[in-house]
Amino acid sequence: xxxxxxxMGGDNAPQAIIEGVLKAKATLLDVEFVLFGxxxxxxxxxxxxxxxITIIDAREVITMEDEPVKSIRKKKNSSLVLASxxxxxxxxxALFSSGNSGALLVAGLFIVGRIPGLDRPAMIxxxxxxxxxxxxxxxxxxxxxxxxxxxNLHEFAVLGKFYCQYLLKISNPKIKLLNNGTEWDxxxxxxxxxxxxxxxxxxxxxxxxxxxxxILNDETDVVVTDGFTGNAxxxxxxxxxxNLMSAIKNEINHNFVSKLGGMLLKKSFKSIYQQLDYEKHGxxxxxxxxxxxxxxxxxxxxxxxxxxxxxSHDMVKSEITNNLTQYFSEMQ
Amino acid sequence: xxxxxxxMGGDNAPQAIIEGVLKAKATLLDVEFVLFGxxxxxxxxxxxxxxxITIIDAREVITMEDEPVKSIRKKKNSSLVLASxxxxxxxxxALFSSGNSGALLVAGLFIVGRIPGLDRPAMIxxxxxxxxxxxxxxxxxxxxxxxxxxxNLHEFAVLGKFYCQYLLKISNPKIKLLNNGTEWDxxxxxxxxxxxxxxxxxxxxxxxxxxxxxILNDETDVVVTDGFTGNAxxxxxxxxxxNLMSAIKNEINHNFVSKLGGMLLKKSFKSIYQQLDYEKHGxxxxxxxxxxxxxxxxxxxxxxxxxxxxxSHDMVKSEITNNLTQYFSEMQ
Numbered sequence: 204x205x206x207x208x209x210x211m212g213g214d215n216a217p218q219a220i221i222e223g224v225l226k227a228k229a230t231l232l233d234v235e236f237v238l239f240g241x242x243x244x245x246x247x248x249x250x251x252x253x254x255x256i257t258i259i260d261a262r263e264v265i266t267m268e269d270e271p272v273k274s275i276r277k278k279k280n281s282s283l284v285l286a287s288x289x290x291x292x293x294x295x296x297a298l299f300s301s302g303n304s305g306a307l308l309v310a311g312l313f314i315v316g317r318i319p320g321l322d323r324p325a326m327i328x329x330x331x332x333x334x335x336x337x338x339x340x341x342x343x344x345x346x347x348x349x350x351x352x353x354x355n356l357h358e359f360a361v362l363g364k365f366y367c368q369y370l371l372k373i374s375n376p377k378i379k380l381l382n383n384g385t386e387w388d389x390x391x392x393x394x395x396x397x398x399x400x401x402x403x404x405x406x407x408x409x410x411x412x413x414x415x416x417x418i419l420n421d422e423t424d425v426v427v428t429d430g431f432t433g434n435a436x437x438x439x440x441x442x443x444x445x446n447l448m449s450a451i452k453n454e455i456n457h458n459f460v461s462k463l464g465g466m467l468l469k470k471s472f473k474s475i476y477q478q479l480d481y482e483k484h485g486x487x488x489x490x491x492x493x494x495x496x497x498x499x500x501x502x503x504x505x506x507x508x509x510x511x512x513x514x515s516h517d518m519v520k521s522e523i524t525n526n527l528t529q530y531f532s533e534m535q
Numbered sequence: 536x537x538x539x540x541x542x543m544g545g546d547n548a549p550q551a552i553i554e555g556v557l558k559a560k561a562t563l564l565d566v567e568f569v570l571f572g573x574x575x576x577x578x579x580x581x582x583x584x585x586x587x588i589t590i591i592d593a594r595e596v597i598t599m600e601d602e603p604v605k606s607i608r609k610k611k612n613s614s615l616v617l618a619s620x621x622x623x624x625x626x627x628x629a630l631f632s633s634g635n636s637g638a639l640l641v642a643g644l645f646i647v648g649r650i651p652g653l654d655r656p657a658m659i660x661x662x663x664x665x666x667x668x669x670x671x672x673x674x675x676x677x678x679x680x681x682x683x684x685x686x687n688l689h690e691f692a693v694l695g696k697f698y699c700q701y702l703l704k705i706s707n708p709k710i711k712l713l714n715n716g717t718e719w720d721x722x723x724x725x726x727x728x729x730x731x732x733x734x735x736x737x738x739x740x741x742x743x744x745x746x747x748x749x750i751l752n753d754e755t756d757v758v759v760t761d762g763f764t765g766n767a768x769x770x771x772x773x774x775x776x777x778n779l780m781s782a783i784k785n786e787i788n789h790n791f792v793s794k795l796g797g798m799l800l801k802k803s804f805k806s807i808y809q810q811l812d813y814e815k816h817g818x819x820x821x822x823x824x825x826x827x828x829x830x831x832x833x834x835x836x837x838x839x840x841x842x843x844x845x846x847s848h849d850m851v852k853s854e855i856t857n858n859l860t861q862y863f864s865e866m867q
Contacts, residue, residue, distance in 0.1 A: 349722055349726075350724065383767065390763070391681045392682065415768075415769075415770035415771040415774060416770035416771065416777075417774060418771070418774060419775065420774070420778055431726075432763065435764050435771075436747075436768070437747075438746050438747035438748035439747040439748065439771040439772055440775045441748045442749060442752070444779055445748075446751040447779055447807070450665040450807055450810065451807060454800070454807060455800065460799050461802070463796075463799055464797070464798070464800035465796070465800065466796070467792050467796025467799065468793055468796035468800065470792075471783070471789060475779070479779075
């Protein structure tokens with residue numbers, strides 16, 4: 204198995220990327236890593252005799268600030284474009300990047316390509332369920348699409364189901380639709396219609412609407428949402444958690460007694476932070492393109508890069524994209 | 536000044552409502568409270584000689600489970616319908632309820648009525664800004680509308696501006712549009728167009744897009760959002776904060792050392808909870824109807840009822856609805 208790695212994408216590239224590759228390599232014994240990027244930069248962090256690592260020299264870099272469509276069109280020799288082409292041509296089996304999200308999305312759609320019969324791929328993220336023994340809820344779309352149709356929401360439910368089945372080994376995942384109330388007639392036109400379509404699809408274990416306040420403590424496995432709302436929910440969750448933890452930190456630094464309390468709770472807070480750390484659970488996945496594409500946060504460190512590479516490996520192993528391709532070809 | 540109180544709405548009604556009224560009455564010396572509800576139920580919690588309190592017997596009750604439109608149409612003798620009619624007829628100056636939100640919205644739209652020239656009222660909530668010395672950010676619409684047009688988003692910006700000016704005494708409030716990226720060309724069609732309209736309105740201090748993760752720590756005063764996304768963001772904030780605090784509680788109960796740490800941090804956590812407690816800052820406001828309508832959470836306790844009544848008083852005092860009426864009549 205070969206994983207294409209965009210070695211130049213992300214705030215800590217290439218160092219964190221390459222160290223993450225080395226860490227993942229120790230576990231993933233059946234994987235060859237193909238690193239795309241400026242050879243001399245990459246070689247700074249590699250010994251000469253490293254096995255199972257190939258470097259493809261790519262002179263251009265797509266930055267976090269680059270305009271997605273324009274950069275993919277113009278920077279033909281960038282690490283991301285060359286890595287995407289290797290994926291498209293079957294020279295590699297999965298693509299990992301922690302660079303510009305928009306550019307990765309464009310590369311996925313226009314270089315790698317959608318699964319035939321599917322209208323819109325989705326970005327999937329796992330949210331940690333607090334108090335549920337490290338359980339997860341799979342949420343999609345969290346931002347691949349700014350606008351979603353009823354048919355798209357239906358597709359997202361199928362994508363989420365496949366992800367749970369093939370990656371999380373949940374045989375008949377419980378699916379809910381994110382809406383502004385739990386009753387069947389809630390929401391705007393698109394969400395009302397989507398409820399009906401999901402409810403009528405006997406292949407889906409659809410259990411109705413879910414409100415945003417219950418995402419982290421519900422029993423559901425998949426939350427289906429349009430990309431605009433899903434993106435807002437993902438970022439609100441991050442923002443609230445970060446602000447709350449930082450407010451607690453401030454309170455702890457208030458005086459001697461609170462500082463002592465904070466010291467005694469060091470382990471507890473570490474455990475909370477680990478639950479909060481989405482990166483620990485891998486990257487976000489662009490699902491619905493012909494080959495697995497995995498995106499880690501721009502600020503990813505060695506551990507999160509390694510974790511996302513393990514996830515890339517699992518995606519390939521699971522054959523989820525082949526199975527999705529077959530499903531959507533039968534649907535046509 | 537007379538405030539109409541729906542004494543039967545909410546999980547803890549009528550007791551919490553009436554005790555909240557008594558608490559607010561001690562501060563609001565220029566207010567007469569008109570309580571709508573089942574007289575014998577209300578009298579249980581009142582002494583006979585209570586001044587500045589009138590009871591209007593209303594036999595029917597709209598429950599939290601009632602279908603909003605149907606209940607307003609059929610339960611003509613409910614506390615909410617009678618209170619709304621008193622507001623419409625000018626017998627009272629503001630309406631407070633902690634009952635069924637949907638029914639309150641319907642009563643606001645169809646009994647009290649919209650301000651002429653305004654297409655859609657909005658539900659406004661104040662989010663506490665952590666680490667900002669008890670600062671707030673005004674967010675709207677958080678759920679009065681399931682579907683919003685570009686013109687509606689423009690109206691929400693005006694409503695938010697007026698709220699900041701008249702209630703929070705911010706002379707030229709900073710306004711941002713909630714979107715899935717900060718660049719001007721982000722979002723779906725409606726948000727792209729709304730950006731342009733807000734940017735062109737020289738009466739608004741519009742500073743561009745804001746992402747959901749920055750709502751709680753940005754310098755902006757008003758966040759404008761469509762009712763569907765705003766509702767999801769409000770509920771995500773609540774859900775994340777509650778789940779995180781409960782996860783911390785579980786960690787603290789883990790062993791003796793962590794319990795001791797928790798005891799030492801008791802004051803710190805209390806302060807955090809107070810910042811988190813949206814109710815402390817009053818209720819949500821339905822702005823854009825002809826008279827002030829204030830909604831507190833269904834689970835409101837004495838303090839939150841009292842706080843929302845003080846807010847109702849401040850709304851009347853500020854003459855915000857008269858000023859909005861004048862503004863929209865000039866716009867026509």
